[in-house]
Amino acid sequence: IMDAFFGTATQRGPRSRARRGRNATLRVELDLAETAFGTTRELSIDTAVACATCDGSGCAPGTHPETCETCHGRGEVQQVQRSFLGQVMTARPCPACGGFGSVIRNPCTECSGDGRVRTRRTVKVKIPAGVENGIHIQLAGEGEVGPGGGPPGDLFLEIVEKPHPIFEREGDDLHCTVEIPMTAAALGTSVTIETLDDAESVDIKPGTQSGQVITLYNRGVRHLNESGRGDLMIHVNVETPGRLDEEQEELLRRLAALRGEERPPGKFAPGQRSGVFSRIKDVFNQH
Known part of the structure; x- marks a missing residue:
């Protein structure tokens, strides 16, 4: 704030295009024997993976991001405003490059510049013995790949135990x-x-x-x-x-x-209620 009052503003620098991917959740149905003793499953998931055409950069093959001409690579632009205290200088993300400091002039046609594409892939997971209905298993790095070649998120398996006909x-x-x-x-x-x-x-x-x-x-x-x-x-x-x-x-x-x-007298079991009159009494006691 003091820097802004005296005519200078702290520069944060451009932000990276590479960001961490989102986590993904997948429901896995298991029978009782599988939850009791554990199992291995091959799961097919719809997820985002790195674009093979641009290797996750988002640029067309043979090209690279170019320095933004508006902010000159800083990722932000400064603005001077007048107030009763004098000139106040503020900084905000560059609108031309989105704060990245560079512009992709030739985006990859396969991923439209995002650096990743959606596809189905198979993940082989080992589910430990003793899991139960509603538990979540975290698989680090098995989630969606991040934009711009960023690291992947995690995959969470939500266990759904199917009802057993006997147990x-x-x-x-x-x-x-x-x-x-x-x-x-x-x-x-x-x-x-x-x-x-x-x-x-x-x-x-x-x-x-x-x-x-x-x-x-x-x-x-x-x-x-x-x-x-x-x-x-x-x-x-x-x-x-x-x-x-x-x-x-x-x-x-x-x-x-x-x-x-031949004519048993009948007897109340210990701890049991003594019939209909007790139940009627309970009803009145609730009101």
Whole structure:
């Protein structure tokens, strides 16, 4: 400011034509096995690359930028204004060259002087084990090439994990539900579970209740950037038959008689609400 009051202005000099390219984002859909164990993908992206005709300079082959005749290569022009303090000198970017200090008289016809063209290219990326839905992976220098031969930006991969028909992911743990008949729950049985690794036989102990959880340790998703895996939680759902034939009904009645359960009194489970009246009370308490 003082320099401007005393008739001089600080010169910043011309700005470079080479600028950093923009970052790019690409959505990548992966199935559960790929996010759990990692994978390698070849991705096709629409991006800006350096023009092969002018090598990114923006000039027609055999030509070069010429010094601007308006600012004489400084990239800015000075303007003198009068005020009550006297003459004030200001500097602004040269309108003739855009502040570059040079002018491209013969722009490259392939890229129209920008120094880059749009095309599709293939990038081979290694996606680590343990990534999850919504995470971003940064690939330095794989984004768009900058104007005037500038350095490229970065490429960000947005991971989209596709839903699995059996497993539900929660962090690095997996959850699934297995349905068994009430006879199998009472007597015990074994079921075959398809894990991410292979099929595995799981024992259902006699007396298993609906809602019980069986944990298979280290059968979940691998931890990201560290050793170990999550667990697989198997939720047991005991099915009660909806329709019985006469023989089945008679057998169940005999079993109920043997267990003294012809007229069970019913009892509330610990921590459970006691029916419709509690729910009605909750509704009134909310208002």
